[in-house]
Amino acid sequence: MSTSAEVTGPLSDRQVRRILPIAIVLTWFGPFSMDAYTPAFPQIQEYFGTSATMVQLTLGTTLVGLALGQLVAGPLSDRFGRRRPLVVGLCGYVVASLLCAFASSVEMLVLARLAQGLTAATGIVIARAIGRDVHSGPALARFYSLVAAATALAPMIGPVTGAAMVQAGLVWRWIFGLTVVLGVVGLVLSVAVLPETHPALIGGRARTVPRQARVPAHLLRRPHVLAAAGVLGLCGAAMIANLAGLPFYLQEERGLGPLVYAGAFTVGALCLISGSNLSRLLQRRILPQRLLTVAVPVMLTVAVLFALAMQARAPLFLVLPGFCALMACWGFLNPNAMAFGMTVERTAAGRASAVLGLAQFGFAAASAPLVGIVPRVAGVPSMAVVTVSCIVLGALVHFALLRPARVSAARWAGPVAEPVPAARGTVPTSPL
Helix, strand or coil, X not given: CCCCCXXXXXXXXXXXXXXXXXXXXXHHHHHHHHHXXXXXXXXXXXXXXXXXXXXXXXXXXXXXXXXXXXXXXXXXXXXXXXXXXXXXXXXXXXXHHHHHXXXXXXXXXXXXXXXXXXXXXXXXHHHHHHHHHHCCHHHHHHHHHHHHHHHCCHHHHHHHHHHHHHHCCCCCHHHHHHHHHHHHXXXXXXXXXXXXXXXXXXXXXXXXXXXXXXXXXXXXXXXXXXXXXXXXXXXXXXXXXXXXXXXXXXXXXXXXXXXXXXXXXXXXXXXXXXXXXXHHHHCCCCCHHHHHHHHHHHHHHHHHHHHHXXXXXXXXXXXHHHHHHHHHHHHHHHHHHHHHHCCCCHHHHHXXXXXXXXXXXXXXXXXXXXXXXXXXXXXXXXXXXXXXXXXXXXXXXXXXXXHHHHHHHHCCCCHHHCCCCXXXXXXXCCCX
């Protein structure tokens, strides 16, 4: 299948090229905000004289904020354009990060982290919508693959940076200073560099989009959006459960030291990036929905083999490749599911992004606690039980909706389904 052209209306080639790096910065807010301060958990617990549960709650509330914030910011970006809600959200993110840095109690930190998640969600949901505004077909899928590969660096860089700051003797508050800097960088780029990409607002022809304030629920009547949300949410929940239980399994049960575990996690993150890049190469010839149909059963097979290896207490040189393969599968699956679900009319891109983001972060927020609740089954660790169960449910949702989902997506596939006004416009060849 040939590369689709982009229909960007009055946006120039130069403006289109700027969008990808800005989208990467915007999607960093979520993972960096979640992971950078985790090495300081013991320090935060000691500083406030509180329990480990309360410190962990600061992470849970961030996930809740990331889920709910997308449900608000997505529809607003359809109604008022991409830039205005984004600028407001990023201003809120900077303020919330400052509140985290100067929190006087753990309860205040919990609330500030909720606000940080709510406002960080603005960048994530609007970055996906911007991609849909300027890309379609295979170019849209490759855009999400590149964003996913670059965003995978955040869970690697965040904890390492936070750990280095703790090791250097800095107070945990300085870690939230980094999120302030990240928020300011995103805000400057959004104000000074990012063009308005909403198809009804580019070129300054209007200030609002009539009748675009509807909630995203109507998109759930489209089988392909529902299928993509189910796969993203359930398979993403499997990965969160896996990552929540893996440190305890490898360090407490198998005796790995923290540095060795960090090395294993880094290799896993590199495999995730490799999976995203492989997906990007295949998307030049194969539709995302076809790649997704292969990725889901492959990921399930890898998860089952990984669980069996842990149940048999296989040597780590057999267990760790299973973890890396699972990360690669998620890197491959994620952008294809995202591109499939975002195949909607451009004026609904914010709402579609909100539905997918709510599913991804909502299921993730629920799966992590399950690792501590679900018991072992026939010697299989609880994290593996939750991981396999979530992927099984994701596969059932996907294949139950497979045929109607393809029909539903076909209506919005391709750049000619919905041309953007062509004043001063060009139709550049996709740089992706």
